[in-house]
Amino acid sequence: MWLTLLYSCSGGAALLYILYRWVIPSIVQYHAGLALMWHDVIVERLLDVLTRSTRPQRLLAAVQKNATRGDPRSVVKAIDEFCRYTEWAMNVGDEKGCILDSVVSEVNPATVLELGTYCGYSTVRIATLLPPDAKLITLEFNPDFAVIARQVIAWAGQEEKVHLVEGSSGDLIPKMKEQFGVKSFDLVFLDHWKDRYLPDAKLMEECGLLGKGSVLLADNVICPGSPDYLDYVRNSPKYRSQYFKSHLEYTKVEDGLEKSVFLG
Numbered sequence: 423m424w425l426t427l428l429y430s431c432s433g434g435a436a437l438l439y440i441l442y443r444w445v446i447p448s449i450v451q452y453h454a455g456l457a458l459m460w461h462d463v464i465v466e467r468l469l470d471v472l473t474r475s476t477r478p479q480r481l482l483a484a485v486q487k488n489a490t491r492g493d494p495r496s497v498v499k500a501i502d503e504f505c506r507y508t509e510w511a512m513n514v515g516d517e518k519g520c521i522l523d524s525v526v527s528e529v530n531p532a533t534v535l536e537l538g539t540y541c542g543y544s545t546v547r548i549a550t551l552l553p554p555d556a557k558l559i560t561l562e563f564n565p566d567f568a569v570i571a572r573q574v575i576a577w578a579g580q581e582e583k584v585h586l587v588e589g590s591s592g593d594l595i596p597k598m599k600e601q602f603g604v605k606s607f608d609l610v611f612l613d614h615w616k617d618r619y620l621p622d623a624k625l626m627e628e629c630g631l632l633g634k635g636s637v638l639l640a641d642n643v644i645c646p647g648s649p650d651y652l653d654y655v656r657n658s659p660k661y662r663s664q665y666f667k668s669h670l671e672y673t674k675v676e677d678g679l680e681k682s683v684f685l686g
């Protein structure tokens with residue numbers, strides 16, 4: 423009897439594991455709402471409780487285990503593998519990351535602002551492509567994420583190029599000129615909470631942080647989406663705007679990046 427019970431329990435556990443690991447992820451990856459609900463709410467909370475750690479801490483552990491210190495490409499690869507095969511996370515990801523890389527290379531910026539650091543994945547991608555004298559300021563208002571991001575950036579050997587500032591974009595953007603010595607930004611990567619894209623773009627304009635030719639690159643303009651921002655940059659005579667179609671990080675849900683050149 424005990425043997426039968428053991429068999430049925432282990433059979434049930436195996437079935438649950440197969441559902442969790444393969445069946446549900448392969449179904450939800452085509453649906454925006456379900457994908458975000460599954461990965462960003464259910465799985466994250468479950469693993470936080472079961473492992474008594476946070477997703478950023480688990481991501482950092484994967485970097486320390488699998489990436490070579492001082493090799494930024496290996497850091498990016500370790501995070502992408504962790505997010506594709508172990509646990510989804512809200513980095514720009516490998517697919518949209520290639521578009522980000524090509525825009526950074528094309529603009530070849532001397533000054534970059536990133537809104538939303540999270541664990542430092544996109545920060546490392548951007549920093550790797552910058553010339554040695556370029557300046558990358560990245561803003562993150564969650565101190566727990568900032569602690570992890572600093573370690574990821576240092577593991578990638580990019581800490582000299584990156585200035586991670588803790589605080590909210592709305593408070594920090596007006597201080598960029600006086601406190602951080604910035605004249606204007608050649609490139610801004612918007613990847614913080616989506617309802618802040620439009621107010622922060624307007625704030626950067628008001629503060630004189632955008633010059634003729636400055637590029638705004640906005641992630642997740644379709645999923646989760648930032649319709650008011652898209653409407654603004656696509657219809658304002660101040661911008662020439664272009665959409666790069668792609669997928670929400672580590673899924674097959676449509677998402678994309680909007681590149682908007684400030685015309686002055």
Ligand SMILES: C[S@@+](CC[C@H](N)C(=O)[O-])C[C@H]1O[C@@H](n2cnc3c(N)ncnc32)[C@H](O)[C@@H]1O
Binds near residue numbers: 513541589592
């Ligand atoms: C999608 S994640 C950034 C992902 C990161 N850019 C990457 O691709 O690796 C968004 C981050 O923005 C931060 N954030 C949201 N609103 C913010 C704000 N107004 N100011 C500063 N940080 C913000 C969140 O705490 C979160 O860590």
Ligand SMILES: [Mg+2]
Binds near residue numbers: 512513
């Ligand atoms: Mg994003």
